[in-house]
Amino acid sequence: MGYIIDNKEIAGNSDVGIGVTFPFSGNKIFNSSYTTIDQAISNVKNLLLTMRGDRIFQPNFGTDLLGALFQPATNELKQFIVDDISNAIAYWLPYINIIELNVLSFEDDPALESSMSVILTFSVDASSAQRSITINANEDLIKFSSAEPTNNIV
Numbered sequence: 346m347g348y349i350i351d352n353k354e355i356a357g358n359s360d361v362g363i364g365v366t367f368p369f370s371g372n373k374i375f376n377s378s379y380t381t382i383d384q385a386i387s388n389v390k391n392l393l394l395t396m397r398g399d400r401i402f403q404p405n406f407g408t409d410l411l412g413a414l415f416q417p418a419t420n421e422l423k424q425f426i427v428d429d430i431s432n433a434i435a436y437w438l439p440y441i442n443i444i445e446l447n448v449l450s451f452e453d454d455p456a457l458e459s460s461m462s463v464i465l466t467f468s469v470d471a472s473s474a475q476r477s478i479t480i481n482a483n484e485d486l487i488k489f490s491s492a493e494p495t496n497n498i499v
Contacts, residue, residue, distance in 0.1 A: 385469045408433045414482040418450035440470045
């Protein structure tokens with residue numbers, strides 16, 4: 346289970362990295378994050394992309410999202426995805442407050458002909474800042490995009 350570490354040394358120092366960003370990219374193998382919201386986005390991405398059972402010594406870490414995204418899009422599957430993500434975040438990332446979690450398929454948006462879209466809007470306990478992560482999955486790839494949400498999230 347995740348827990349909060351209160352480290353006063355980094356609280357007011359913008360030069361101290363608080364974590365590693367995900368995915369690994371850039372000139373270095375590991376890029377640092379300097380804000381809690383940026384690290385929260387990386388933590389959520391890592392949690393959602395890790396298949397339950399893949400992490401050594403933490404077999405319950407992760408979700409079954411990747412396997413579920415390629416099943417027939419039924420209302421039961423959509424509810425399974427919402428429950429799976431909500432439960433994983435509540436257990437492993439308790440400092441994340443889920444504001445909105447939507448699963449969209451072809452029935453909801455005809456542009457998603459052969460794909461699904463998961464939209465997660467959340468905030469971090471210590472901050473009122475909100476971020477939205479959209480996961481688009483089709484037969485070729487899974488793509489994350491994150492942004493500050495607008496008032497008109499679909």
